[in-house]
Amino acid sequence: MYMCTGPMSELDALLTVIASSVPLDVMPGPTDPAGHWLPQQPLPACVLPHANRYSTLQRCTNPYDATVMNSDVQSEGRPLCEGRREGVVAGRQ
Numbered sequence: 001m002y003m004c005t006g007p008m009s010e011l012d013a014l015l016t017v018i019a020s021s022v023p024l025d026v027m028p029g030p031t032d033p034a035g036h037w038l039p040q041q042p043l044p045a046c047v048l049p050h051a052n053r054y055s056t057l058q059r060c061t062n063p064y065d066a067t068v069m070n071s072d073v074q075s076e077g078r079p080l081c082e083g084r085r086e087g088v089v090a091g092r093q
Contacts, residue, residue: 008047015051024051027060027075038076039063 018024026048028040033047042059045052052059060066063076 012048012050015048015057016054019051019054019057021056023056023058024054025058025060025064025066026051027062027064029062 015024015026026043028043032040032043040062042061045059048057048059051057063074066073066075
């Protein structure tokens with residue numbers, strides 16, 4: 001059996017472990033193979049072949065809207081700390 005190695009294979013292995021236990025949303029970032037135009041489309045299923053076998057894995061677009069603990073969350077992929085640094089908190093500028 002042929003096994004690929006490298007960063008994407010390691011990511012796939014990590015996400016497989018996580019997706020086997022909890023729901024997991026994966027959103028592409030600026031250096032991911034999902035295109036550079038917004039909205040970025042979800043990562044192709046073949047990029048994460050093992051993790052993609054779990055129904056708990058959701059490949060999302062960027063930007064992305066989600067509901068977390070009954071609160072709507074919108075993200076364009078920037079870390080929360082970056083938004084705070086720029087003065088954007090709770091959707092207000």
